[in-house]
Amino acid sequence: MKIALIGAGRVATHLGKALREAGHKVVQVYSRTLTSAEPLAAELGAEAITDLSRLTCEAEVYLFSVKDSVLQQLIREAAPGREDAVFLHTAGSMSLTTFEGIVRHYGVFYPMQTFSKEQEVCFREIPCFLEANDDKATTILETLAASISDRRYHLSSADRRYLHLAAVWACNFVNHCYDIASEVLESHGIPFDVMLPLIDETARKVHHLTPRQAQTGPAVRYDENVIGAQKQLLAADPLLQELYERLSLSIHNKSEQ
Amino acid sequence: MKIALIGAGRVATHLGKALREAGHKVVQVYSRTLTSAEPLAAELGAEAITDLSRLTCEAEVYLFSVKDSVLQQLIREAAPGREDAVFLHTAGSMSLTTFEGIVRHYGVFYPMQTFSKEQEVCFREIPCFLEANDDKATTILETLAASISDRRYHLSSADRRYLHLAAVWACNFVNHCYDIASEVLESHGIPFDVMLPLIDETARKVHHLTPRQAQTGPAVRYDENVIGAQKQLLAADPLLQELYERLSLSIHNKSEQ
Numbered sequence: 001m002k003i004a005l006i007g008a009g010r011v012a013t014h015l016g017k018a019l020r021e022a023g024h025k026v027v028q029v030y031s032r033t034l035t036s037a038e039p040l041a042a043e044l045g046a047e048a049i050t051d052l053s054r055l056t057c058e059a060e061v062y063l064f065s066v067k068d069s070v071l072q073q074l075i076r077e078a079a080p081g082r083e084d085a086v087f088l089h090t091a092g093s094m095s096l097t098t099f100e101g102i103v104r105h106y107g108v109f110y111p112m113q114t115f116s117k118e119q120e121v122c123f124r125e126i127p128c129f130l131e132a133n134d135d136k137a138t139t140i141l142e143t144l145a146a147s148i149s150d151r152r153y154h155l156s157s158a159d160r161r162y163l164h165l166a167a168v169w170a171c172n173f174v175n176h177c178y179d180i181a182s183e184v185l186e187s188h189g190i191p192f193d194v195m196l197p198l199i200d201e202t203a204r205k206v207h208h209l210t211p212r213q214a215q216t217g218p219a220v221r222y223d224e225n226v227i228g229a230q231k232q233l234l235a236a237d238p239l240l241q242e243l244y245e246r247l248s249l250s251i252h253n254k255s256e257q
Numbered sequence: 258m259k260i261a262l263i264g265a266g267r268v269a270t271h272l273g274k275a276l277r278e279a280g281h282k283v284v285q286v287y288s289r290t291l292t293s294a295e296p297l298a299a300e301l302g303a304e305a306i307t308d309l310s311r312l313t314c315e316a317e318v319y320l321f322s323v324k325d326s327v328l329q330q331l332i333r334e335a336a337p338g339r340e341d342a343v344f345l346h347t348a349g350s351m352s353l354t355t356f357e358g359i360v361r362h363y364g365v366f367y368p369m370q371t372f373s374k375e376q377e378v379c380f381r382e383i384p385c386f387l388e389a390n391d392d393k394a395t396t397i398l399e400t401l402a403a404s405i406s407d408r409r410y411h412l413s414s415a416d417r418r419y420l421h422l423a424a425v426w427a428c429n430f431v432n433h434c435y436d437i438a439s440e441v442l443e444s445h446g447i448p449f450d451v452m453l454p455l456i457d458e459t460a461r462k463v464h465h466l467t468p469r470q471a472q473t474g475p476a477v478r479y480d481e482n483v484i485g486a487q488k489q490l491l492a493a494d495p496l497l498q499e500l501y502e503r504l505s506l507s508i509h510n511k512s513e514q
Contacts, residue, residue: 010473068480068483069480093475093483093486093487112451112454113454113458114459114471114473115473116462116466116470116471116473118466119462119465119466121458125454126454127451127454127455151451151454153451155447159445159446159447161486161487161490162441162444162445162490163445163451164487165487165490165491166437166438166442166452167438167452167474168474168475168476168487168501169434169437169438169441170434170435170438170452170456171455171456171458171474172472172474172475172476172477173434173504173508174431174434174435174456174459175459175463175471175473176472176476176504176507176508176511177426177427177430177431177434178426178427178431178463178471179467179468179469179472179508180423180426180507181423181424181426181427181468182423182467182468184419184422184423184426185419185420185423187419188419189416190416190419190423192463192467194369194384194410194420195369195423195424195427197370197382197383197384197408198369198370198371198384198424198427198428199428199460199463200460201370201371201378202371202427202431202432202460203456203457205432206432206449206453207453208375208376209373209375209376210436210439211432211433211435211436211438211439212436212439213373214373214432214435215429215432215433215436216267216371216372216428216429217371217424217425217428217429218350218425218429219425219429219433220429223325223326225325225326225350226325226350229350229418230350230422230425233418233422234422239503239507240507242503243500243504243507246496246499246500246503247430247433249496250433250496250497250500251429251430251433251436253496254433
């Protein structure tokens with residue numbers, strides 16, 4: 001398929017590479033600045049553009065992977081004269097209706113993963129959540145998704161909001177807990193990598209047990225001695241102390257359900 | 258070495274198995290009830306006891322792996338007549354001074370991992386944190402630790418408190434975030450296992466990046482639209498809503514440091 005990629009951030013980069021590897025032709029990469037459009041365009045064998053007036057009319061798919069706040073405006077600018085193409089966005093938090101009344105064939109392609117520029121991922125294993133407005137968009141979206149991922153699910157915009165919320169808990173908030181652990185260790189000269197076997201095992205356990213079954217530690221039994229002492233260690237940071245207290249309370253509440 | 262194991266919970270179970278595999282002789286397993294002492298004792302080829310008056314005087318090491326709240330009382334009961342032995346406990350949150358004035362040779366052997374009865378672990382990879390009060394205890398503790406783990410560190414009680422606090426963040430609080438994600442998905446009929454590639458990648462990333470560098474998602478840039486909408490989705494649970502808000506704020510604060 002001939003694809004124009006609007007956006008050159010982390011998601012666009014990983015997606016663009018996966019599409020190229022699957023044999024698709026990425027014809028253009030749009031970004032606000034050449035600094036960000038050019039390296040990705042070069043890697044994909046595409047043309048870099050920074051002005052949507054230069055957007056090709058030849059693509060079958062216009063794939064938007066940009067900040068939520070500018071998504072609809074960019075769709076509006078790109079829409080005229082491209083009524084036969086399929087428009088897709090990759091935003092977990094944005095509804096299918098973002099496209100409504102602007103383009104004819106449209107859909108959402110949400111690859112649920114945490115992408116870093118520095119780290120390769122295996123796209124075939126990434127769960128991708130699909131939604132489209134009509135038969136044409138559905139066919140194109142399914143074909144495109146099947147060419148790069150083995151884990152595809154159809155999911156409505158309403159349910160995708162909850163999926164995205166769950167992803168924030170399981171990824172961003174989890175990573176923040178790693179960050180706090182790292183700070184606590186660093187301030188006592190202990191290297192963060194002593195934590196990696198524990199981090200890996202904590203992730204591995206929920207492949208076989210529910211998180212509720214897997215839970216251990218002082219909060220489950222609400223051990224007031226340990227909880228009180230650990231809160232004291234965080235006294236220099238009231239926000240962390242409060243987070244500690246509420247997370248402990250929440251663990252204990254759930255363990256009693 | 259001849260070892261008496263006081264406790265038959267998760268840590269005692271995994272540690273007992275690792276010690277036996279390393280060629281040590283676990284002679285007795287004490288627990289309050291036979292129901293918990295007997296299966297482990299049978300597995301280790303040891304005698305099960307429920308009364309410390311029957312505790313052997315022949316062991317070189319008395320290894321305590323029990324709830325923090327009963328630890329010192331059990332040490333007191335076990336101490337008389339065993340002045341030449343080395344007493345060890347496995348509690349991350351308990352100081353070396355727990356033994357002070359009660360026994361002569363003592364130390365802490367803290368294996369930092371999350372143990373489940375159902376799941377095997379590779380003990381050799383578990384970071385173990387060691388502390389002892391004299392040369393004899395140090396020698397015995399180091400020999401014992403080296404026989405079952407390749408990752409051994411000497412750490413004072415003062416610093417171990419911070420290590421244990423970091424472990425609560427990196428394991429218990431992380432697992433609680435998985436639990437909340439699981440609940441959110443379940444309430445919308447989405448299976449938790451769609452989350453596993455994201456969970457695995459989030460853990461994998463911090464092997465190569467700092468958690469700060471690895472962070473993604475709406476909270477980094479404090480995207481008020483997404484954050485406001487996601488808070489609404491949690492409206493039925495004020496504690497979760499508050500946690501969501503404070504975790505987002507904390508992520509944003511750190512990202513600006």
